[in-house]
Amino acid sequence: MKIAVITGAGQGIGRAIAYHFAAQGYAVSLLDSDTDAVCESLAHIVGAGGLAMHYVGDVACRADVEAWLSQTETDFGTPDVLVNNAGIARNRSFLELSEEDFERVMAVNLRGTFLCSQNTVRRMVRVKRPGAIINLASTRALMSEPGTEAYSASKGAIVALTHAMAVSLGPHRIRVNAISPGWIEVSDWQKAGIARAPHHSETDLAQHPVGRVGRPSDIAEACLFLAEAAGFITGQNLVVDGGMTIKMIYAE
Numbered sequence: 526m527k528i529a530v531i532t533g534a535g536q537g538i539g540r541a542i543a544y545h546f547a548a549q550g551y552a553v554s555l556l557d558s559d560t561d562a563v564c565e566s567l568a569h570i571v572g573a574g575g576l577a578m579h580y581v582g583d584v585a586c587r588a589d590v591e592a593w594l595s596q597t598e599t600d601f602g603t604p605d606v607l608v609n610n611a612g613i614a615r616n617r618s619f620l621e622l623s624e625e626d627f628e629r630v631m632a633v634n635l636r637g638t639f640l641c642s643q644n645t646v647r648r649m650v651r652v653k654r655p656g657a658i659i660n661l662a663s664t665r666a667l668m669s670e671p672g673t674e675a676y677s678a679s680k681g682a683i684v685a686l687t688h689a690m691a692v693s694l695g696p697h698r699i700r701v702n703a704i705s706p707g708w709i710e711v712s713d714w715q716k717a718g719i720a721r722a723p724h725h726s727e728t729d730l731a732q733h734p735v736g737r738v739g740r741p742s743d744i745a746e747a748c749l750f751l752a753e754a755a756g757f758i759t760g761q762n763l764v765v766d767g768g769m770t771i772k773m774i775y776a777e
């Protein structure tokens with residue numbers, strides 16, 4: 526049985542990725558800092574007949590990452606696939622953005638991706654196991670709204686980290702790719718008490734050439750493709766945004 530380890534798997538896109546890999550027969554190990562959320566994801570997968578374990582921790586904390594992957598190795602074995610999905614945004618006016626907020630966003634999004642990748646790769650290399658790593662970047666790595674400096678910088682760095690790791694890890698038969706989601710609606714993929722039905726205006730739909738806003742399953746399917754069918758693809762940044770960022774817009 527193949528093993529996938531997924532960060533931020535308690536809610537949103539990470540939850541959908543965990544469900545999708547579990548449904549494809551993977552044993553999935555879920556890390557999230559939110560206990561209620563990750564327990565819900567775990568219960569859903571196990572209830573559907575899947576094999577899953579969970580760990581409550583912070584991707585930015587080396588000790589938590591080490592403990593999570595060590596427990597995963599004990600329970601399931603060495604991972605085949607890592608999805609670095611956990612991410613936060615603290616969007617503020619550039620003039621108001623504190624050093625603490627900037628560093629926390631960088632710590633979770635960028636350092637977390639580095640720590641989880643390095644720890645997982647050491648385990649893959651030790652047993653000479655090929656693997657795939659998928660990093661969640663964002664279309665905001667390449668374009669912005671005002672007040673998104675920390676988030677955009679962290680995602681741009683993830684795209685760069687992805688191609689650097691792909692070159693370093695090629696000889697170990699480990700492929701590394703990024704996915705840049707556009708607008709993915711996650712409000713109905715939150716934990717109980719927070720989840721709500723999404724609402725989109727006609728304008729929201731019309732700014733996507735495919736005519737709709739993204740779903741977490743769109744990203745989960747792209748992850749599975751990069752993990753399994755994409756043996757000749759590494760170091761790339763796959764944009765999954767319904768065409769939103771290739772549509773030219775003229776101000777009226």
Ligand SMILES: NC(=O)c1ccc[n+]([C@@H]2O[C@H](COP(=O)([O-])OP(=O)(O)OC[C@H]3O[C@@H](n4cnc5c(N)ncnc54)[C@H](O)[C@@H]3O)[C@@H](O)[C@H]2O)c1
Nearest residue numbers: 533535536537538557558559583584610611612663706709
């Ligand atoms: N939703 C979108 O439109 C969108 C667009 C582009 C990129 N992304 C990226 O996709 C990823 C998932 O986004 P989402 O919208 O599903 O987010 P979300 O907020 O719905 O879910 C994120 C999950 O990560 C967990 N998490 C947060 N910080 C953590 C930490 N330090 N350690 C462990 N777990 C932590 C949260 O508890 C939560 O369960 C993020 O990296 C995000 O930047 C999302």
